[in-house]
Amino acid sequence: MSDPTNDAGHLTIGGVDSLQLAEQFQTPLYVYDVSAIRDQIRAFKRVFEAQHFNYAVSYASKAFATIAMYQVAKQEACHVDVVSGGELYTAAQADFPMADVSFHGNNKSEKELREALALKVGTIVVDNFYELQLLGHLLAETPERTQNILLRVTPGISAHTHAYISTGQTDSKFGFDVDSGLAFKAAKLALANPQFNLLGIHAHIGSQIFDVAGFIGATQKLANILKDWHEQLDYTPSVLNVGGGFGIAYTKDDDPIPAEDFVEAILKTLRAQNLPFDLPAVWIEPGRSIVGPAGFQLYTVGSSKNVEGLRPYIAIDGGMGDNLRPALYQAEYEAVKADDPNAQPTQDVHLVGKYCESGDILINHAHLPAVQPGDVLAVKSCGAYGYSMASNYNRNPIPAVVFAENGQAKLVVRRQSYADLTQNDLSYD
Numbered sequence: 001m002s003d004p005t006n007d008a009g010h011l012t013i014g015g016v017d018s019l020q021l022a023e024q025f026q027t028p029l030y031v032y033d034v035s036a037i038r039d040q041i042r043a044f045k046r047v048f049e050a051q052h053f054n055y056a057v058s059y060a061s062k063a064f065a066t067i068a069m070y071q072v073a074k075q076e077a078c079h080v081d082v083v084s085g086g087e088l089y090t091a092a093q094a095d096f097p098m099a100d101v102s103f104h105g106n107n108k109s110e111k112e113l114r115e116a117l118a119l120k121v122g123t124i125v126v127d128n129f130y131e132l133q134l135l136g137h138l139l140a141e142t143p144e145r146t147q148n149i150l151l152r153v154t155p156g157i158s159a160h161t162h163a164y165i166s167t168g169q170t171d172s173k174f175g176f177d178v179d180s181g182l183a184f185k186a187a188k189l190a191l192a193n194p195q196f197n198l199l200g201i202h203a204h205i206g207s208q209i210f211d212v213a214g215f216i217g218a219t220q221k222l223a224n225i226l227k228d229w230h231e232q233l234d235y236t237p238s239v240l241n242v243g244g245g246f247g248i249a250y251t252k253d254d255d256p257i258p259a260e261d262f263v264e265a266i267l268k269t270l271r272a273q274n275l276p277f278d279l280p281a282v283w284i285e286p287g288r289s290i291v292g293p294a295g296f297q298l299y300t301v302g303s304s305k306n307v308e309g310l311r312p313y314i315a316i317d318g319g320m321g322d323n324l325r326p327a328l329y330q331a332e333y334e335a336v337k338a339d340d341p342n343a344q345p346t347q348d349v350h351l352v353g354k355y356c357e358s359g360d361i362l363i364n365h366a367h368l369p370a371v372q373p374g375d376v377l378a379v380k381s382c383g384a385y386g387y388s389m390a391s392n393y394n395r396n397p398i399p400a401v402v403f404a405e406n407g408q409a410k411l412v413v414r415r416q417s418y419a420d421l422t423q424n425d426l427s428y429d
């Protein structure tokens, strides 16, 4: 599919000329096409509504967590999940309705749990026995109060994805293991404490998954767990949270099914399980599929290096500090020239960053037309886990974030200054 352009032939993002964005806000720059975010949320919702399910689309905000993004999630009547006190704080700063927040994490601290209770977070997704006990103690301080919880289980399903982002297998740091009986024990403990309102279970099998089979298997397994708890513990769940992980296209070689089709398969599978109680509400937690395709990164070309017989190196003004994914997971991306995104590539280069690491290769095989210093490149599909995993390595400031929608651009995160870099440093003179 060709990239959207304006009359000048320049790449547009959310209807705004990408060269104009680079000039106005400087590079490196994160830019989001906000309509694409809204469209994906709405596409998920349509599947649930067409199949008459009670549901929640809970945006996994670890993929991209800023005040503006929580505001968009609120405008779209999404739930969100958070995995740290910092994400929770940001959601609160955005005035996000706390009843629609789920709090995840495999090692939530007492401080974070107290913060969640003080803010009246809707659901705490309990991950382990330590947390079950700790949360029980904290709730006992206010005996009249109850807290909605989900139990995170590891269903023993291995998703076909990078090992670092696979989470549903038994040998995982997350959740109560099902096959060894730990999940059952956790359910018994949770039901024995009247201050816990056990909504149901949660499982997340991994991220950037293309094969629907893992989700079908996980849904069957989760349904069996709920049947078992119903039979043995006289328990009826009201929520089944099947997590996120729906894969997206990063390059032309990726050909995932539309993210909402995963949900359709999950719902069909669940309906076929003939549960001995009313169908629970189904919650999903997509992160990448909501913000990934909507995000672009703009960079300016600087130096290059040519050695006879080797592929050229072309360097841009950012790199692993603003997008760690290629260095961490060998993730692949595509770049286009912002002034002519549909130009035919004429060269295969290493597109590298400016960080002091040989592994700082943003795109190992970037297929580009001829480029000069000063040209702006746009890297596509980088809205998930780019900004949220950014660092100040080499003391490079984290770039600004701009939201573009209906031809308007708005700065939603300021570029860090050098002063920001030293603001927490104290003297040792």
Ligand SMILES: Cc1ncc(COP(=O)(O)O)c(C=O)c1O
Pocket: 060, 063, 081, 104, 167, 204, 206, 207, 208, 243, 244, 245, 246, 285, 286, 287, 288, 289, 384
């Ligand atoms: C518990 C949980 N839910 C949701 C997600 C979101 O996953 P994704 O961004 O792949 O949709 C993750 C990340 O893998 C997760 O750990």
Ligand SMILES: N[C@@H](CCCC[NH3+])C(=O)O
Pocket: 062, 165, 207, 208, 325, 329, 384, 385
């Ligand atoms: N950060 C990962 C995904 C982790 C998902 C969180 N459990 C990525 O960029 O692919």
